[in-house]
Amino acid sequence: MNTHMSPVKVVSSNRPRHEQRRFYLDWLKVLAVLGVFAAHNIDALDIISWRIRYQEQSVGIMTFTNFGAMWGMSLMFLLAGSTTWFALGSRNGGQFINERIKRLLIPFLVGVLFLSPVEAYFEDLRLLHFIKVTLSSSCHTFLLTCTLIGICAG
Numbered sequence: 131m132n133t134h135m136s137p138v139k140v141v142s143s144n145r146p147r148h149e150q151r152r153f154y155l156d157w158l159k160v161l162a163v164l165g166v167f168a169a170h171n172i173d174a175l176d177i178i179s180w181r182i183r184y185q186e187q188s189v190g191i192m193t194f195t196n197f198g199a200m201w202g203m204s205l206m207f208l209l210a211g212s213t214t215w216f217a218l219g220s221r222n223g224g225q226f227i228n229e230r231i232k233r234l235l236i237p238f239l240v241g242v243l244f245l246s247p248v249e250a251y252f253e254d255l256r257l258l259h260f261i262k263v264t265l266s267s268s269c270h271t272f273l274l275t276c277t278l279i280g281i282c283a284g
Contacts (some may be wrong), residue, residue: 162205169198
């Protein structure tokens, strides 16, 4: 009978393997995304210039968007950090990176490839109109300035 037992290496971790889902974080994420959605949809009514401008503008809406810019972005970073903290509690670094690539990088690349060209097209249409108007008014201003200089110089 062998009375000598071989040593067993026990690896312990302070992190629990399966943590309970934190629904309050999910609801905070929902509220933050709804706030971003609302802020981007009402930016056209803001006093600060934006790509699309409506005739009606509101100081109240500007206050809402400024509040969202200050606290909404802070909330987004807090939620991202806490989600990362809890995710790393039940995964190793490689699993975490692999999951984030699937959940974030792939949708990002799809958006860049399919949505950005459409956005750039409409932005270029607006830019071409802006350049056309600016050049026509600049030429008029240049000719008027030359005429005034010629009259004043004598």
